[in-house]
Amino acid sequence: MTREFASWADPRHTSRPRPPSLHNPLKGFVRDVTLVGRSWRWGRGALRPGDVDRLPAQQRRAALPVPVRASLRDPFVGWLKRVKVEVTGLSSRSREARVALAHVESGADLAVLLESIPASWKVVTTRIPKALSQGRSVLVVTDFASAAASDVVAQAAQLASRYGRPVVPVVVRRLAVSPQAPSRLPTPRTVDEVLVRYGDEIRDENPVAVAQRAFDVVGDLLAEDDATWWQVVSGQVSSPLVRSMPAWRRLWERTDPDRDVARTQRRIWR
Amino acid sequence: MSRPGFALEVDERTPPTLVRSASDVRLERFSLGTQIVYPPDGQAWGDAVSATAEALSAPLDGRSFAGRLWSGMRLTITFADISALTPPAGDDPRRVVVEQLLTTAAEAGVDDVVLIAATGLRRRLGPEDMRRLLGERVSRSFASDPRLTSHDASDDSGLVTIGESDGVQLRFNRRVVESDLVVHVSVVTSPEHAGWDEFISGLASAETIDLAYGWNGDPKPVREAVADRVDAMAVAVVLGQPSYHGPVRFLSAREWEWSIKDQAAYLTSRRALASAPVQAGRYLYAARPVAYPVLGVVAGPVDEVRDAAQATLTYEQCVTVKGAADVLVTGVPSVHAAAPDGDGSPLGAAWWVLHHAYGLGGATPIVRDGGAVIAFHPLGDRFSTRHHGAAADLIAEVLPEASDPAEIASRFLPRFAADPWYTDLYRQRGAYHPLHAFHQWFDLQPAIAAMGDIIFVGANRRTAEVMGFRAATTYADALEIASTRLGRRPAITYVRDAVGVQVAVS
Numbered sequence: 001m002t003r004e005f006a007s008w009a010d011p012r013h014t015s016r017p018r019p020p021s022l023h024n025p026l027k028g029f030v031r032d033v034t035l036v037g038r039s040w041r042w043g044r045g046a047l048r049p050g051d052v053d054r055l056p057a058q059q060r061r062a063a064l065p066v067p068v069r070a071s072l073r074d075p076f077v078g079w080l081k082r083v084k085v086e087v088t089g090l091s092s093r094s095r096e097a098r099v100a101l102a103h104v105e106s107g108a109d110l111a112v113l114l115e116s117i118p119a120s121w122k123v124v125t126t127r128i129p130k131a132l133s134q135g136r137s138v139l140v141v142t143d144f145a146s147a148a149a150s151d152v153v154a155q156a157a158q159l160a161s162r163y164g165r166p167v168v169p170v171v172v173r174r175l176a177v178s179p180q181a182p183s184r185l186p187t188p189r190t191v192d193e194v195l196v197r198y199g200d201e202i203r204d205e206n207p208v209a210v211a212q213r214a215f216d217v218v219g220d221l222l223a224e225d226d227a228t229w230w231q232v233v234s235g236q237v238s239s240p241l242v243r244s245m246p247a248w249r250r251l252w253e254r255t256d257p258d259r260d261v262a263r264t265q266r267r268i269w270r
Numbered sequence: 271m272s273r274p275g276f277a278l279e280v281d282e283r284t285p286p287t288l289v290r291s292a293s294d295v296r297l298e299r300f301s302l303g304t305q306i307v308y309p310p311d312g313q314a315w316g317d318a319v320s321a322t323a324e325a326l327s328a329p330l331d332g333r334s335f336a337g338r339l340w341s342g343m344r345l346t347i348t349f350a351d352i353s354a355l356t357p358p359a360g361d362d363p364r365r366v367v368v369e370q371l372l373t374t375a376a377e378a379g380v381d382d383v384v385l386i387a388a389t390g391l392r393r394r395l396g397p398e399d400m401r402r403l404l405g406e407r408v409s410r411s412f413a414s415d416p417r418l419t420s421h422d423a424s425d426d427s428g429l430v431t432i433g434e435s436d437g438v439q440l441r442f443n444r445r446v447v448e449s450d451l452v453v454h455v456s457v458v459t460s461p462e463h464a465g466w467d468e469f470i471s472g473l474a475s476a477e478t479i480d481l482a483y484g485w486n487g488d489p490k491p492v493r494e495a496v497a498d499r500v501d502a503m504a505v506a507v508v509l510g511q512p513s514y515h516g517p518v519r520f521l522s523a524r525e526w527e528w529s530i531k532d533q534a535a536y537l538t539s540r541r542a543l544a545s546a547p548v549q550a551g552r553y554l555y556a557a558r559p560v561a562y563p564v565l566g567v568v569a570g571p572v573d574e575v576r577d578a579a580q581a582t583l584t585y586e587q588c589v590t591v592k593g594a595a596d597v598l599v600t601g602v603p604s605v606h607a608a609a610p611d612g613d614g615s616p617l618g619a620a621w622w623v624l625h626h627a628y629g630l631g632g633a634t635p636i637v638r639d640g641g642a643v644i645a646f647h648p649l650g651d652r653f654s655t656r657h658h659g660a661a662a663d664l665i666a667e668v669l670p671e672a673s674d675p676a677e678i679a680s681r682f683l684p685r686f687a688a689d690p691w692y693t694d695l696y697r698q699r700g701a702y703h704p705l706h707a708f709h710q711w712f713d714l715q716p717a718i719a720a721m722g723d724i725i726f727v728g729a730n731r732r733t734a735e736v737m738g739f740r741a742a743t744t745y746a747d748a749l750e751i752a753s754t755r756l757g758r759r760p761a762i763t764y765v766r767d768a769v770g771v772q773v774a775v776s
Binding site for chain 1: 273274276277278279280281283284285286297299361369372373376377381405406407408410411412525526527528529533536537540541542544545669670671672673731732734735736
C-alpha cells in the first residue's frame, strides 16, 4: 500500500529545481552580532545566569588546560606551516620534570620537536641543573652518531640520576620534500611529514645503565622507521641505530613505496 | 578535577545558547524556565598509559593479561570502530591499549596475533581509519597484512557457525571463534558501549546481527552461544566529555564564559559556513580531532567490565533535571555516532535524535509520553551516497511505500539484504551494510510511537514528511506547532550537547 502525503511534500511529485541563487554572506550578520553581544559587559565578560551563581565557587569558572601543545597536529595550522606532524608514544600527562633526550638531525627537526613537547613539561635548554631542581624539564639533543654523542648522553643520564628524574628518549624523523621553485603563480603547497616518537621513561639510579638504556630505546625508535614497530617489539630485527648513513639516504630508503605501503607515496620515487 | 554538568533554568540573564544543526551553528534564545542540560567539562586528564598498564595487570577477575598468554597461542585483538568515538580523538586511547597488549604479547613470545575492527554492519575501515584509530606504529606494522582487518559480516569464508536459533544459523567471525584468547577493546562514552552487545553486533554475520538486533530481535540466544564458544577478555577505556580548543572552543565552552575571541570565532564560523559548500563544514568538524579526558580503564570479563565502565560513566556524566519535559529540544552535530565521517544521511540524524538523545534518560525518558521532540537538522539530500547508499534508497523508495517497521522488515529488508550490489558496496567500497539503514529505522520506533510531534527545524519538508516528521522554519514555529497539542506553556528541556552526558529525571 502506498502512503498518502501532503501535496506540497509528496516525494513522487517532481518539480523543477530552483535555479541556484547567489548567497549573501552578510545576510543576518547584524542579527548574529546582536545575539552574541546580548548580556555582554565590556571589561567584565557576559552576565551569568542566576543558576550559575548558585553553583559552588569552583564550578563557576572553567579552567581549560591544554594538555598537549597540539597546534601542529591541527590540520589547518599544519597546512599553514607546511608540516604534518604525527606524535606517537606521548600519552603520559604527568607534569613531573624529566630529561628529554632527543635524536634530531637538523634545526628544522628541533623546531618541530619543541612544538610537540607538552607545555606542561615547562622544558628549558639552558641553566639545566637549576631548572631540574625547580621542577622544570630539560631538553638535550644529539644525533646519537657523532663522536661526541656518547658524552652528551652520559651527561644527560648523570643529570637525571643526580636529580632523580626520568629520561625520556625522543626521535624526530622528517619526510622532507624537495624545495619548491619560486613561482609567481599560486602553486599547491607540498607538506612535510614529521614523526615524533617518544619512548618509555627510563628510571634508574645508575647513570651508566640509564645511558645504555637510552641508546637502546633510541635505537628501537629508529628501528621502527627502518622496519616496523611490531617487528621491533617482537624481536624480529636488531637496532640499526649504529648504521651510519647520511640523512638523504635514510630519507630515500624510508620513502620507498614498495617498503612502506601504509605511508603516503611521495614523489621522490617515480 | 572535572567540572560536573548541570541543568540551567533559563532566566533574564541567560545569554542566547548555542545550537548545532549539522555543520551549521546558531544562537537561539530559549523561553524563560527552559532547562538547558550542560554536560560536564573535560578537565580530569587521566593517564591512559599507566591506567591501562594497571588494568591489564590487575583485571576485575584477577587473571592478568600476561598470565593468560603462552608462546604459540592464537591471540586476537578486536576493537570498536570509528563510530564509537565521535568526534575523533587526537590521540585515540585504543592505540595505547592495543600497543600495550601487543607489547605484552611480544614479550610472552606470541607470534600469531590478529587485529580485527568490530565494524559489524557499519562501513569497513580503510588504511587511514586504521591509522587514526591505532596510530602509526600499529597500523604500519600490520599494513597490507591480513592480520589487521575489518570484520566482514557477509564473507562466508570468514564466518563459522556456532549455533542455531529460530531456524537461523548463528555465525560469527571465524578467527575470533578459533582463537585461544580474544581481547576486545572498547571506548566508553555512552550507555551503548562495551559488553556483549557491542562485541556481537561488531563481529557476527549480517543474518545473526539482524536476528539479535533487528525488528523484534532477541540477542539472548546469540549472547549465550558466543559466550560459550569464545574465551573473551574485555578492556574498556572510559572517556569524559570531549573539549574543543583553539578557534572552535566556543563549541564546548558555556556561553557566558565565551571570550571576545570565542565570540569572533563563532561569528566567523557562522558566516563562513553559511557561504561555504557543505563539504567545508564536514571537513572542519570531521577532520578536527578533540581531546578526551580519560576517566578510567577497566579490564576483565566482558559483563563485569561493561558494568564497571558504565557505572563510572554514569557517575561522571549524570545531570539531574526537574521532571519529565513536555518538549525535548536538541541539536544534531555534524559528526556523531551514525555519521562518524560527517556525511550522514537524514536517517542517521533522526537516529541521533530519536534513539540517542531521546534515550539519554535510560529507563526514565526525558520527555513524557505524548510530548514533542524538536531537533535542529536540515535533513538534506546532500550526504554521501557512497557510504549510505542503502539509506538513500530506503528514504527514496521504501518509506514512500510503507513506514510500518513490521511491513518494512517483511517486504523490503530481505530484498535489500540479498541484493549483490549493496553487498559488493559494503565489502569492497566502504559502504554501510544495507541492513544498517533498516536497523536505524527500527531503532526510531519507540520514540515515534511515544511522541505526539517530532519537528525538525530548518528541515527539508519532503524528507521530513516521508519520514513521518514535521518541518518548521524556525524554533518559534516549531513551538507553535507543538503548542496545538501541548498548550502555550510546555515544560522544555534542551540538551545542549548530547555527547558525554546522561540525564536523570528527578
